[in-house]
Amino acid sequence: MKRLDGKPCYPTWPSSGALESTYLNEVLNSGKWGGSGGSYLPDYKHKIPEFEEKFARFQDADHGVTVVNGTLAITVALQAAGVKPLDEVIMPPYTFIATATSALLFGAIPVFVDVEEDTLLIDPEKVEQAITPKTKAIVAVHIGGTPADLDRLKEIAEKNDLVLIEDAAQAVGAEWKGQGVGAIGDLGTFSFQSSKNLTSGEGGIILSNNKKLADKAWSLANVGRVRDGSWYQHEEIGWNLRMTEFQAAILLGQMSRLENQIELRNRNAKLFTELLSSVEGIQLFKEDSRVTRNGYHLFMFYLDKALSDRVDKSQFVKMLSEQGVPSSTGYTAINKYDSIIRSIKEWTGKEPDFHCPIAEQMGDRQVVWITHTVLLGDEKGIVYAAEAIKNVVQSYL
Structure with a gap:
């Protein structure tokens, strides 16, 4: 398809279809709009857990925890992994500012390590040189959708007892040696902001194959509650960072x-x-x-x-x-x-x-x-x- 001036007419983004409308109407009529509580329709299928399970499976992860955006997904992932204020977090400088602000939000310190010229991805050898006694985590950014060298970064992280977090905000569907990214490090994070390849306008998710880390992330995003605990059982200091059912409905439609x-x-x-x-x-x-x-x-x-x-x-x-x-x-x-x-x-x-x-x-x-x-x-x-x-x-x- 071409415009009147002869130039191609590329698709607009985001795109949507009938399925998003159907799911949104289901949420609208269910009385279950937020990320907590139940529906007054007994046969209503909650969209958030359905999406968390479906997306985690799509990326080869065991657990998924949805949150309000990709920035706070990294913040929660860092905190779930035990990163504290003034701990150092190694990351590349060629990334969106949120990679750094997600750490600075609670006083963890970004340590920038240069990228490789022929990949634009964090240079693993420079990562190893930057490790100090204060280093607690490495954030691998899959820029543009291309995975960083997860073999080498995982080796470095394990050797130095560090947490490896994948910032996969731009890498929905990417695979490293046949495995979905976001499920290879200790935790992986994705963004569903308007420009992303899977979008609900805003939103994010944290993936992990470690149940303990996933449960901690869930607690941090759910005002410190305990999964399967009582409503007022707050065993952590957490925040309300929950996605809404409306966003999950859109994402389920998008995944089709x-x-x-x-x-x-x-x-x-x-x-x-x-x-x-x-x-x-x-x-x-x-x-x-x-x-x-x-x-x-x-x-x-x-x-x-x-x-x-x-x-x-x-x-x-x-x-x-x-x-x-x-x-x-x-x-x-x-x-x-x-x-x-x-x-x-x-x-x-x-x-x-x-x-x-x-x-x-x-x-x-x-x-x-x-x-x-x-x-x-x-x-x-x-x-x-x-x-x-x-x-x-x-x-x-």
Whole structure:
């Protein structure tokens, strides 16, 4: 399908169908709207536990705990794993600010470790070098839907008695060696914010194969209650971080199309890769054979050093957008954010100094994002987008 100007018409996001409407009406008529309490319809099937079980199974996890958003999913995961104020949490700087603020929210200290240039994922060898007696956790961010090196990170975590948490906000459906991400570390977290590949507008979930950790996460998100305990049995200090039945209803509807969407994104990404692999001036990120399925929340590439020295990345993306290709300049390295530096200093009394030149250079000058809506289009749309990228690059050569 094309617009009147001849440019492809990529799908809008989020998308919905009749199933979401059916489930939402079931919730509306049930009297069970929130994340606690029962329904006045005896045959009503509660949507939150149904979704938690279904999504956990989809990602190969034993337990799922829904929460209000992906940021607090990481906060709860950290606290469930025993991370305390002033404990250090190693994470990459090429990520959304929420990865860091989820720790800073309760005084845990982000320690930024640089990424690998050919993957944009946290560098495991630099992780090992950054471990101190204060380190309690590693957060592996699966940026754009591509899993980090979970074999090596898990090895490092186990060797040093650290918790490994997967920030899989962008990686719904991704697999590492045939296993769903989010179920490989001690805990995994996902976001269902509006732009995500599975969305209810807002929302998140924590996965784990460890029942004790999952029960602790559930308690923290349910005002310190105990699963199967009495209503006023509060054995932890927790908060009300529950998802609503309305959000779970939408997510259940969304899941009915998820598998087909993941397959389509991967098929189109493969074609995109083939079309862009020989374009002078840009580089594609390395593909790891252990990634048996990519989540493809984003299709990312980067301008090579020679081109990025001459190109204003914002202008590059503007030119792509003018040709009808949804794109973005993406993140800048959050280790340089004044708000984060200031917050770390407030907690520790010290000015932090993180050396992450790859993430800083890539974020500032080189990485370009193509949104996942392009990957939900048809082959003609992929061919058009690849040609548009090539044309913009050639205009600088």
